[in-house]
Amino acid sequence: MLQWEIAAHAVNQIALMVLNETGLRTAFHPHCGGFVETPEELAVLMEATHPRILGLCLDTGQYAYGGGDPLQLVRRYADRIWHVHLKGYDSDVASAARFEGWDYQEAISHGVFCDLERSTFGFREL
Template structure:
């Protein structure tokens, strides 16, 4: 895949923005292992995990030969009253990313307790979602924020469908893209979350190829996912029970994704992620190396 580059994200080391997710490893260990496993860059992770003072962060990355490639920012987008909060979050993160020449800022809906309870169940998310009449205003808020990011910070935006949020199932992904400006809002193709939400990542990659400007490579044990969702688990509970697995060991057609991205001429970042909980004793380096080797074999980078 000519021109694409491979990065990692702190979530593969158990670092997550969700409260009470689990133990958090030191950022120094996380960056050290990314570099040792052969990744070229990292996403920022939750605000405050990596140093946010620019010179300190620059030194930490340069010492390990890593680049800052993007940041994932969950935003309270459903309620117009929360727009100022979303804008403040966007400005804070975009200002830091712009200093590092990052590839993009990744938006996601922040979700809420209701959507967390029905995550991964399209038959329920469809009736607990954004009303058709409200999609134009939702899309307008996303587009306005994306225009702010482009005009003020020079960064493109990718929108990330995510389990437990109001942009999760295939119909919601289609609606989001239909109601946002394609010149301003791209798509973060997260292969795991699209499957989690009841979709087919390969179908999304095919139908929305022109919008894909950032990629999160994940794999999912679909059989385990079905069993856990049948028990009524939330997104976070299911993730903690191991539904996200190492690349090539789950149910996502990653070779098919590679072929589709290659056909589309994708030249952006491929960010390896495995949403999970780890401890000090977890051999995160060995896992990171296996994932990196899978990307090398399957995607040719």
């Protein structure tokens, strides 16, 4: 857990420096293949950082591919979502990627992220 404490402290400090020096708020963008990918990892980061210093970028496709439900994320962190990146997500391609053992780039080449109208995630509820 020490690794998470160090990472959260660093992210919080960087966001605070950006805020103090520029007046801009920092929105963390969870991403597949990154340090924070899954809902569980994001929860640890959000709990360990200050809600007025670090916000969240909701990337619907990345969050879904990381195993999360974007609607649940909105319900849990609505006050910390400072930026939204709407991205279509094809759950059938994601399932194939997991079954076949594709890496991230291969999943992208097969269309795991798609046009919004083809997305298996419903944007109406969001």
